[in-house]
Amino acid sequence: MKSLLYAVVALASSVSALAPSSAVADTTYPDKPIRLVVPFAPGGGADYSARRFAQPLSDALKQSIIIDNVPGAGGSMGANKVAKAAPDGYTLLYTTPGQQMTAPYLIENLPYDAFKDLRAVSQLTAGTNVLVVNKDFPAQSVQELIDYAKKNPGKVNFASSGIGSTSHLAGELFKKMAGIDIVHVPYRGSALAAADVIGGRIEISIDTLSVYQSHIQSGAVRALGVSTLEPNPIIPDVPPIARTLDGFEASPVNYISAPGNTPEPIIRKLSEVIIAVASDPTLRATFASTGSKLAGNTPEEMEALVRSEQKRWKEVIDSAGIGVASTN
Incomplete structure (x- = not known):
């Protein structure tokens, strides 16, 4: 009986050693540089904002952040790179409305599922x-x-x-x-x-x-x-x-997203750090000088915003009869 108990304990220990635990994910991530994909060419507004936010985020995470510009097809090429990346928190997307909120209704053969393959982490900015x-x-x-x-x-x-x-x-x-x-x-x-x-x-x-x-x-x-x-x-x-037009609002929201199956502890840690970084008064003033409001939020809040914006812009796109483009 005692030997059977030892065997069960040993087996349980082996399984737990193989399975990723929330505690381990929380304390060890990140232990190597993070790649932040910007789905546009260098020099534009998204590139500027991503680079400006990357340094304080790097400082907070105590890990390097590498900016990777992947332009093409309205940002869908960069989004696809992240959607297909390993869901380990080391490849993230600087996301603008065109990759998730509007792409499903504007691009015919989108190479990723905008509803499943990207996971919203936290808002960064709301533009004017x-x-x-x-x-x-x-x-x-x-x-x-x-x-x-x-x-x-x-x-x-x-x-x-x-x-x-x-x-x-x-x-x-x-x-x-x-x-x-x-x-x-x-x-x-x-x-x-x-x-x-x-x-x-x-x-x-x-x-x-x-x-x-x-x-x-x-x-x-x-x-x-x-x-x-x-x-x-x-x-x-x-x-x-x-x-003049009650309810009119068209403020582009930029945010961080990760591959769809990224573990929850990693998503949660990133969101918490982004919220903390986004609360810095000096950084807020820097973004405000370009007309943007810096504001982090929880994954649940960001995901809800993505879904509501998808619905809203689909109605506008359908009403306007905007043609569907192809990435080919």
């Missing part, structure tokens, strides 16, 4: 989009713009950084909620779109505040409204669009 018009356009407010567009159906053009981009979808949401007929003109990036709005070839655009901040200050364009529910401190006199 701003509705601008060329300085010579007659509208001085959001309501005046809506009134003008209703009197001139199909004659007002809005520029975006590309089909399916956050600026495109924000414009389509505005169009839908205002009940107006304005024409979408897609560009290959925000800089080209902004150039034509400034030059008067396009009347309006809704894009990130960082794109238009200097042009608003110089008077090259006029800001009529922001996409957040509260004014942005950089342009405090510009009211939220929601004051």
